[in-house]
Amino acid sequence: MAKKxxxxxxxxxxxxxxxxxxxxxxxxxxxxxxxxxxQQDTEDRRNRVSLTGEKAQPTKLKDVVFTKETRIQTELAELNRVLGGGVVPGSLVLIGGDPGIGKSTLLLQVSHQLAATGGKVLYVSGEESAQQIKLRAERLGSSDTDFYLYAETDMAEITHAIEQLKPDYVIIDSIQTMTQPDITSVAGSVSQVRETTAELMKIAKTNGIAIFIVGHVTKEGNIAGPRMLEHMVDTVLYFEGEKHHSFRILRAVKNRFGSTNEIGIFEMRERGLVEVANPSQVFLEERLAGATGSAIVVALEGSRPILVEIQALVSPTVFGNAKRTTTGLDFNRVSLIMAVLEKRAGLLLQNQDAFLKAAGGVKLNEPAIDLALAVAIASSYEEKGTASNECFIGEIGLTGEVRRVSSVESRVKEAAKLGFKKIYLPKNNLGDWTPPKGIELVAVTTLAETLKKVFK
Structure with a gap:
């Protein structure tokens, strides 16, 4: 068929x-x-044909043979958690993140671990030479790993290499550098990203090869390229972190094989990424005893409860309008809590500058942090500190009521594990469950009542 x-x-x-x-x-x-x-229209370019030449055929649903997907475990339990239990054969996983955040380092470590378990891995790099990857592998202590490196950007050559090697896993670093030879646009354009991803999806689905794709992000923080890219893949992961902190958070925003509410926490060290098994302890280890403007919240990231210190600094403004600044917290949520504190608890905050942050570089955005936010602001305003063994859980309504939150049992267990003795929580969350020994649950119904009990 002639090309047109x-x-x-x-x-x-x-x-x-x-x-x-x-x-x-x-x-x-x-x-x-x-x-x-x-663009050149070529025959059968989008047809799903396996490496053995088999084409997909219409099949009745009752005749489809299905076995429960086998998940391959990596040595990084945090990555397994975010993926939903491990790597699924035939899955297409997209990992995005800021430049230098550690995407290539993470996938190089994963390649080493998968190859060590007997899998055949092909690492395709469009940004670095094989010698550069070798140098990084030596720094990570995995230079003797038996997996294949291929520095190439032409998708036709990459497809040919996959046909020759028949790997179990393929790493593409990055999708914005890959090009289809029959498309004249430059690498990273919408057409190139769309067509190369479609080719990789065909390879993954017809041959059961797990493929990881690295994606660049724009200045707004979204993955570069067409939005269709995130619809085509099975899993979308974002690798997040602050430039001035060594901690990294791997967050799932789409996952066809598991929950999108899971996060994995890593620490970047000289020898690569290391899992943080107990992030709550890390986020609390530098807290000052007796400091004002500090409150501990048991936040929930997916199914994982994490204890984080919320800090607030309230001081009289020297300008006409009070200033509000937040780090790791939603600005609108903070403004709402301050309005409720002024209206329902009698705190005069309209002439006070307020600076709030979630310690450790973590980002919090769930309703259960409201009570800790209010207590931290009131603590700084009243110059009264909270006890070092108490934490706060609860959502605050506009009428000043403290509303119930989800997964309160797991939150309380996590707080007890780290030695906290007193937990303030909504009265409606008290039920037929039994708290751990040594834990005092203080049930509250309003914000004003909570502040009276905390600062009595």
């Missing part, structure tokens, strides 16, 4: 396709983002 050239204009911001040039994209409204691309 097709000229089209593709928006590099949203992926909108137009048969003619437009100055402004009608879909996203951006100016001068449409770029001319010439």
């Amino acid at each position: 050239a097709k000229v089209q204009f593709v928006c590099q911001n949203c992926g909108y396709v137009s048969p003619k040039y437009l100055g402004r994209c009608p879909q996203c409204g951006k100016w001068n983002t449409l770029v001319e691309e010439i």
Whole structure:
């Protein structure tokens, strides 16, 4: 079948396709983002054909043979947790994150571990040479690993290498450097990212090969390329962290094989990424005893309870309008809590500057942190510290009531494990469950009542 050239204009911001040039994209409204691309239509390029030449055929649902997916465990239990229990053969996993956050380091360690268990791994790098990867592997102590390195960006050559090696796992670092030879646009364009991902998806699904893709992120923090990219893959993971902290958080935002509410916590060291088995202890180890403006919350990240210190500094403003600054906390949530404190608890905060942060570089955004936020602000305002063995759980409503939260039993158990003795929680969360020995549960119904009991 003869090849037919097709000229089209593709928006590099949203992926909108137009048969003619437009100055402004009608879909996203951006100016001068449409770029001319010439695409060759080739036969059977999108057909799902396995490495053995088998094509997909229509099959009745009752005739589909299904066995429970086998999950391959890596040595990183935190990664296994986020993936839903391990690596699923035939899955397509996209990992995004800021430059230098540790994406390549994580996948190099995973490649070493998977190869050590007998799997055949092909690590494809479009950004680094094989010698550079070897140097990093020596630093990580995994330079003697028996997995394949391939420095290439041409998808036709990569597909040929996969056909030759028949690996169990493929790492693509990164998808924005890969190119399809029959598409004339530059690497990283919408068409290139879409077509190379489609080719990798075909390889993964027809041959049972688990493929990990590294994705660059934009300045807004989203994965670069068309939004379709995140729809095509099975799992989307974001690798997050502060530049000035060594801790990294691996967060799932999409997972067809597990929960999207799980996170994995790592620490970047000289020898690579190390799991943080007890993140609560890490986030609390530098807390000052008796300090004002501090309160401990048992937050929930997925199914994992984590104790975090919330710090607040309230001081009289020297300007006409009071200043509000937050780090790791939602600005609108803080403003809401301060308004409730002023209206329902009688604290005059309208002429006070307020600076709040979640210690350790972690980001908190769930309703159960409201009570700890309010106590931290009141502690700094009243210049009265909270006890070192008490923590706070609860959502605050606009009328000043303390509302119930989810998974209160696991939160209390985590606090007890770290030596906390008194826990303030909503009265409606008290039920037919028994708290651990030595734990005093203080049931509260309103914010004003809580502040009276804490600062009596």
